[in-house]
Amino acid sequence: xxxxxxxxxxxxxxxxxxxxxxxxxxxxxxxxxxxxxxxxxxxxxxxxxxxxxxxxxxxxxxxxxxxxxxxxxxxxxxxxxxxxxxxxxxxxxxxxxxxxxxxxxxxxxxxxxxxxxxxxxxxxxxxxxxxxxxxxxxxxxxxxxxxxxxxxxxxxxxxxxxxxxxxxxxxxxxxxxxxxxxxxxxxxxxxxxxxxxx
Amino acid sequence: xxxxxxxxxxxxxxxxxxxxxxxxxxxxxxxxxxxxxxxxxxxxxxxxxxxxxxxxxxxxxxxxxxxxxxxxxxxxxxxxxxxxxxxxxxxxxxxxxxxxxxxxxxxxxxxxxxxxxxxxxxxxxxxxxxxxxxxxxxxxxxxxxxxxxxxxxxxxxxxxxxxxxxxxxxxxxxxxxxxxxxxxxxxxxxxxxxxxxx
Numbered sequence: 223x224x225x226x227x228x229x230x231x232x233x234x235x236x237x238x239x240x241x242x243x244x245x246x247x248x249x250x251x252x253x254x255x256x257x258x259x260x261x262x263x264x265x266x267x268x269x270x271x272x273x274x275x276x277x278x279x280x281x282x283x284x285x286x287x288x289x290x291x292x293x294x295x296x297x298x299x300x301x302x303x304x305x306x307x308x309x310x311x312x313x314x315x316x317x318x319x320x321x322x323x324x325x326x327x328x329x330x331x332x333x334x335x336x337x338x339x340x341x342x343x344x345x346x347x348x349x350x351x352x353x354x355x356x357x358x359x360x361x362x363x364x365x366x367x368x369x370x371x372x373x374x375x376x377x378x379x380x381x382x383x384x385x386x387x388x389x390x391x392x393x394x395x396x397x398x399x400x401x402x403x404x405x406x407x408x409x410x411x412x413x414x415x416x417x418x419x420x
Numbered sequence: 421x422x423x424x425x426x427x428x429x430x431x432x433x434x435x436x437x438x439x440x441x442x443x444x445x446x447x448x449x450x451x452x453x454x455x456x457x458x459x460x461x462x463x464x465x466x467x468x469x470x471x472x473x474x475x476x477x478x479x480x481x482x483x484x485x486x487x488x489x490x491x492x493x494x495x496x497x498x499x500x501x502x503x504x505x506x507x508x509x510x511x512x513x514x515x516x517x518x519x520x521x522x523x524x525x526x527x528x529x530x531x532x533x534x535x536x537x538x539x540x541x542x543x544x545x546x547x548x549x550x551x552x553x554x555x556x557x558x559x560x561x562x563x564x565x566x567x568x569x570x571x572x573x574x575x576x577x578x579x580x581x582x583x584x585x586x587x588x589x590x591x592x593x594x595x596x597x598x599x600x601x602x603x604x605x606x607x608x609x610x611x612x613x614x615x616x617x618x
Binding site: 229251 | 425448451453462465
């Protein structure tokens, strides 16, 4: 099969994408070669271009082409509050709520000792430098509410509290529109413990 | 969002892959940028390289880097019989049975008028030239047994029979290991009609 090496390499390369197995990769390669050579060209160029252009924002650590990303460069944001999220997608979700006007720090992952992901992999040093710049007063931990996310929030929270910063976490409780009958007991238990006086 | 254009382009390019929507494309892009930059480089290069190197075999129409593919160049194959398949994957499945020693023609698709795929899109002219080279005696139609595959087999079969060639189709019937109780009635009906004397 020596003479198929370009095709084999193409399939092998597509398998590097998360969630793509050998069958999907083969289907993708055939599709591109047969029906969308322009798309393959676009994909190849976009990959190589992105690798050259994209780096981490010096301030919030998200992906950007500049030294500092759009959000961090926006002078209208509240610089005293910093929201810590796992990924740029999470940041985007929070932005879409239109209720948060502070800045962000994007961990690009979450602590997961079983997968070998430790504090250095979530840019903890960079976060500490960012959070202790003298301007930031409060850190909002907005990591996910699964095991790894909670552990990450706990670890970061303890570290930053030791530096004298105010640390908060997104509220947990019954979702908007939630009917108690269909909400899991753990969530209801948390909502009872965290009940608010009205 | 002007300054995210490289990232946006990367996500847009990944969406060109079949079966990849906006969420998957975003996840793939973040994964490559954060955890597998080498993979992104490999993918970019493999795409562009494949586009330059890969063309259709002059004889059987499959993807190859040479003028004629390995299988067609193999002098030990039976040149009097030509198996027509929809895709290189189908050819590979037939090769794995080790029961076919003839040559192939790969349509790279199937007739599908509703999708605008007509005879010119499945290289029918090339197939006719290949089949009427004076050496080929029998055509085995091995397109899929769904509606489009059957229609394609019928169309090609009629065209080639009109040229005086012997045309056959893969046998239909109860699969090996099949238990009648769990086989669909259509397949059993076909197996009764095509029953073989023993």
